[in-house]
Amino acid sequence: MRKVYLVGGGPGDPELITVRGMKLLQQADVIIYDRLVSRRLLAYAKPGAELIYVGKEAGRHRYTQEEINRLLVEKAGSGVVVRLKGGDPFVFGRGGEEVMALRRHGIEVEVVPGVSSAIAVPALAGIPVTHRGVASSVTLVTGYTAERRIDYASLSGDTVVVLMGVRSLKKIAEEMMHTRSPETPVAVIEKGSMQSQRVVTGTLADIAEKAERAKLSPPAVTVIGEVVRLRREFL
Numbered sequence: 001m002r003k004v005y006l007v008g009g010g011p012g013d014p015e016l017i018t019v020r021g022m023k024l025l026q027q028a029d030v031i032i033y034d035r036l037v038s039r040r041l042l043a044y045a046k047p048g049a050e051l052i053y054v055g056k057e058a059g060r061h062r063y064t065q066e067e068i069n070r071l072l073v074e075k076a077g078s079g080v081v082v083r084l085k086g087g088d089p090f091v092f093g094r095g096g097e098e099v100m101a102l103r104r105h106g107i108e109v110e111v112v113p114g115v116s117s118a119i120a121v122p123a124l125a126g127i128p129v130t131h132r133g134v135a136s137s138v139t140l141v142t143g144y145t146a147e148r149r150i151d152y153a154s155l156s157g158d159t160v161v162v163l164m165g166v167r168s169l170k171k172i173a174e175e176m177m178h179t180r181s182p183e184t185p186v187a188v189i190e191k192g193s194m195q196s197q198r199v200v201t202g203t204l205a206d207i208a209e210k211a212e213r214a215k216l217s218p219p220a221v222t223v224i225g226e227v228v229r230l231r232r233e234f235l
């Protein structure tokens, strides 16, 4: 039977993969992995496992999504095949497209959810995305708008978490100030869960300038909302 395991690798720290994910990683004959997967996780692969990097470098795609889909179909059936993705496969991870491509070829897929950076990276920086009396709803949104237009001004959610947004922070903050106070607290967390993690805090009015001054770069998660103030108490 041809089968592929679509495994979420967590936000970076190798200890944050699930037990099921780790077991599959250790059994895998083939591991097809992305750029945001911790290289330290790959150290758990068994000797002789085939490790295939399909990460997309900024500005230059090593593999298109279609090529990744084809590769998954081709490798399915070569023993235990793990498709290892950063965070959770279904949170801006294009995991759904991979499931559909595999199913179209009659290949079974088991999804192993992962700890998503959308929730875990703020948590590790001392920010709960919800908190009784402060925030009872969260919106996850992408800052990558090359393929679609997002109306940031009309996003609902007491807390807004932006992935892939560090490069478009200025535009997002400007748009959000049409409907939210310029004093709304914001935190940008770069390389969350890693030793090199950095956090820059500010408000919608000044966060873009602060992030630029700090030269923040991807991967980074931006949290917008009153929950950011709790950081002072939680750290």
Ligand SMILES: C[S@@+](CC[C@H](N)C(=O)[O-])C[C@H]1O[C@@H](n2cnc3c(N)ncnc32)[C@H](O)[C@@H]1O
Binding pocket: 010, 011, 012, 036, 086, 087, 088, 089, 090, 091, 092, 093, 115, 116, 117, 118, 121, 162, 163, 164, 165, 189, 190, 191, 192, 193, 194, 218, 219, 220, 221
């Ligand atoms: C293509 S999306 C994949 C998200 C992933 N599926 C997840 O659930 O975390 C990549 C974005 O996730 C965020 N991200 C992933 N890992 C991160 C980390 N360790 N620190 C900060 N942001 C991270 C960044 O916004 C990055 O640009």
